[in-house]
Amino acid sequence: MRIAVCVKQIPKEHERIVFDPESLRVRRDGKLIMDDSDAYGVELALRLVGEAGEGEVIVVSMAPHDEETGLRHALAMGAARAVLVSDDALGGSDALRTATVLAAVVARIKPDIVIAGTESTDGYTGTMPIQLSELLGWPSLAFSSSLDLVAGELRARREADDGVFELSCPLPAIATVTSGSVEPRYPSLRGIMEARRKPIETLRLSDLALNAAEFEADGASEEVRSIVPAQQRAAGEVIVDDGTAEVRVLSLLSEWKAI
Amino acid sequence: MTALPKYGCFRCFPNGRRSEMNMGSIWVVAEQHRGQPLPIAFELLGAARDLTDNVRAITFGQGATAAAKLLGEHGARSIVELGDLAPGLPAPRVAAALAEMVAEERPEAVFFGTTFDGREIAARLSARLRRPLLANVIGLELTVDGPVAHHGLNGGEELATTRFINARPGIYLLRPKCFAPRDRESPSTATVAHREPPEAGATDAVRVVAHQEVVQHGPTLDAAEIVVTGGRGFGSVEKFAQVEQLAELLKGATGATRAAVDAGWAPYSAQVGQTGKIVKPNVYIACGVSGATQHLVGMKDSSHIIAINKDPEAAIFSVSDLGIVADVNALLPRLIRALEARR
Numbered sequence: 001m002r003i004a005v006c007v008k009q010i011p012k013e014h015e016r017i018v019f020d021p022e023s024l025r026v027r028r029d030g031k032l033i034m035d036d037s038d039a040y041g042v043e044l045a046l047r048l049v050g051e052a053g054e055g056e057v058i059v060v061s062m063a064p065h066d067e068e069t070g071l072r073h074a075l076a077m078g079a080a081r082a083v084l085v086s087d088d089a090l091g092g093s094d095a096l097r098t099a100t101v102l103a104a105v106v107a108r109i110k111p112d113i114v115i116a117g118t119e120s121t122d123g124y125t126g127t128m129p130i131q132l133s134e135l136l137g138w139p140s141l142a143f144s145s146s147l148d149l150v151a152g153e154l155r156a157r158r159e160a161d162d163g164v165f166e167l168s169c170p171l172p173a174i175a176t177v178t179s180g181s182v183e184p185r186y187p188s189l190r191g192i193m194e195a196r197r198k199p200i201e202t203l204r205l206s207d208l209a210l211n212a213a214e215f216e217a218d219g220a221s222e223e224v225r226s227i228v229p230a231q232q233r234a235a236g237e238v239i240v241d242d243g244t245a246e247v248r249v250l251s252l253l254s255e256w257k258a259i
Numbered sequence: 260m261t262a263l264p265k266y267g268c269f270r271c272f273p274n275g276r277r278s279e280m281n282m283g284s285i286w287v288v289a290e291q292h293r294g295q296p297l298p299i300a301f302e303l304l305g306a307a308r309d310l311t312d313n314v315r316a317i318t319f320g321q322g323a324t325a326a327a328k329l330l331g332e333h334g335a336r337s338i339v340e341l342g343d344l345a346p347g348l349p350a351p352r353v354a355a356a357l358a359e360m361v362a363e364e365r366p367e368a369v370f371f372g373t374t375f376d377g378r379e380i381a382a383r384l385s386a387r388l389r390r391p392l393l394a395n396v397i398g399l400e401l402t403v404d405g406p407v408a409h410h411g412l413n414g415g416e417e418l419a420t421t422r423f424i425n426a427r428p429g430i431y432l433l434r435p436k437c438f439a440p441r442d443r444e445s446p447s448t449a450t451v452a453h454r455e456p457p458e459a460g461a462t463d464a465v466r467v468v469a470h471q472e473v474v475q476h477g478p479t480l481d482a483a484e485i486v487v488t489g490g491r492g493f494g495s496v497e498k499f500a501q502v503e504q505l506a507e508l509l510k511g512a513t514g515a516t517r518a519a520v521d522a523g524w525a526p527y528s529a530q531v532g533q534t535g536k537i538v539k540p541n542v543y544i545a546c547g548v549s550g551a552t553q554h555l556v557g558m559k560d561s562s563h564i565i566a567i568n569k570d571p572e573a574a575i576f577s578v579s580d581l582g583i584v585a586d587v588n589a590l591l592p593r594l595i596r597a598l599e600a601r602r
């Protein structure tokens with residue numbers, strides 16, 4: 001059982017994403033860390049391999065200037081090795097381009113399962129893993145809150161609006177996992193020590209026989225034209241409950257014709 | 260003509276300027292459930308009809324024929340219905356059908372709603388056509404350079420404007436509740452055609468092993484006039500039950516933050532925010548919710564907001580009409596009693 005987990009490395013101050021005023025791209029020149037959204041995938045992959053009793057978890061990432069902090073974190077959690085694609089030509093890549101690059105990585109390492117987050121904290125398109133599955137020609141189990149192997153197939157639980165689904169598909173397959181499905185483990189001290197010696201293979205586009213100029217059909221791309229502050233909703237009054245705040249709430253509700 | 264929605268979302272060119280532009284056709288992937296188009300389907304039709312009259316709806320699933328008629332009455336000039344697509348999940352085959360149709364007819368744009376299926380079909384189409392997509396679109400505008408899209412960033416604090424270059428068709432994923440739905444205008448002269456989607460190979464190998472329907476009590480989150488949302492502040496599933504009790508008394512719907520969903524206090528279908536639902540009720544009551552940007556994007560366009568949090572610095576207060584610094588476990592019981600006393 002070989003499982004590849006997509007790990008996005010994002011700016012540390014991810015609560016607030018900062019844009020470069022010139023290029024209008026997300027600034028990634030500072031320190032990058034593993035996106036929390038991907039800790040669930042790493043955890044589920046480690047459990048699946050643990051239950052299978054054999055195999056390895058490989059973390060894969062595309063990130064600028066050979067960034068590997070986030071990968072080391074996943075290695076410290078217990079992943080066996082990492083593959084990183086880093087190339088100046090990939091600056092400002094969108095989800096499709098990322099999927100194209102990661103598809104080449106997947107073709108190279110040949111996992112049985114690829115796990116990714118449902119959506120990243122900084123980009124949140126939520127489309128990269130599905131584009132990856134279509135490029136590979138694999139089935140995908142999106143929005144999974146649990147993953148199991150049953151009779152050689154991958155089983156996922158999906159909580160949707162119209163109920164809870166249990167889905168199944170043959171391997172190889174891609175799954176995206178939601179947060180909260182499991183509690184991701186914290187790296188132990190020993191894990192952190194061991195992670196330092198685990199291998200990270202760093203690839204350039206040429207190693208993957210990819211040429212950035214040919215990624216999208218007809219040179220299709222998107223352009224950010226402007227980023228401006230949005231009109232904000234004004235804050236109202238803040239009161240401290242003196243034991244009668246419910247009266248105030250009721251009077252507002254009736255003023256707003258809600259009761 | 261529709262009024263300009265309050266914040267973050269706006270429609271542009273509602274007064275006929277579009278006729279000066281040479282806008283090609285727009286396709287709308289209109290999801291439906293048992294013959295009834297989802298609200299987002301009408302919103303997509305609204306967004307498309309603001310840009311052109313040349314709108315086609317593509318629908319699928321059990322009940323697609325009944326839905327097709329309604330889509331025609333709500334602004335689609337033609338409808339293509341792809342059949343019920345059982346027993347697999349629809350996305351791989353719908354994307355395959357769209358890719359074929361795009362190759363034949365080259366529309367200007369294809370619009371999807373940000374839903375389970377919408378997101379998956381859009382992503383698959385993008386990969387098949389090797390063309391990028393624009394996600395999280397909250398507004399659209401026709402300029403001399405063609406359509407441009409607006410996106411909220413950092414929880415809506417900033418607004419980005421993007422456009423495609425050489426990307427016909429542009430693939431757009433629109434957020435729910437950001438575009439005014441197209442009103443009904445019968446009788447419709449729309450044409451309806453059935454098209455059999457091609458096989459989608461291994462990508463279509465997912466099967467449903469079990470399905471447990473959730474019974475809906477009261478109004479749905481999208482439709483409710485009042486939403487009461489609980490966050491991590493409650494501390495336990497037993498205390499979280501007060502949120503449901505309050506929602507029920509107000510004939511509203513229960514919402515939850517991701518932290519509350521992750522804790523198992525509420526189902527994912529109750530999650531409000533970036534990964535959950537976008538709601539715009541008359542009144543939104545946030546209890547024990549900090550107001551993370553990913554939560555704010557899902558609720559701050561509500562008409563009125565009340566927040567209860569014990570932390571006077573809580574970010575949720577910055578979007579609230581009334582903020583109450585209080586312990587939810589002290590205030591909610593009193594509020595519930597006061598409401599019960601009114602009945």
Ligand SMILES: Cc1cc2nc3c(=O)[nH]c(=O)nc-3n(C[C@H](O)[C@H](O)[C@H](O)COP(=O)(O)OP(=O)(O)OC[C@H]3O[C@@H](n4cnc5c(N)ncnc54)[C@H](O)[C@@H]3O)c2cc1C
Pocket residue numbers: 037119120121124489490491492493515516517518519530531532533534535536546547548549550551552553554557567568569570573585586587588
């Ligand atoms: C990619 C991504 C997508 C996300 N999508 C969503 C989404 O769709 N929806 C969503 O909600 N979140 C989402 N999040 C998570 C979000 O960032 C926050 O973590 C989450 O909203 C916090 O939930 P909370 O407010 O319940 O918990 P907390 O942030 O822990 O806040 C709890 C609040 O309760 C208050 N409190 C504690 N005890 C009491 C008490 N007794 N009485 C009154 N107040 C009390 C505290 O002061 C605090 O403000 C997403 C995150 C990421 C990275």
Ligand SMILES: Nc1ncnc2c1ncn2[C@@H]1O[C@H](COP(=O)(O)O)[C@@H](O)[C@H]1O
Pocket residue numbers: 006007008009035037038060061062063095098115116117118119120123124125126127128129
């Ligand atoms: N550059 C990247 N490297 C590795 N994984 C990625 C990258 N970008 C996105 N992903 C994966 O795809 C998921 C969805 O990302 P997004 O499409 O940005 O919302 C993330 O949670 C990651 O698992």
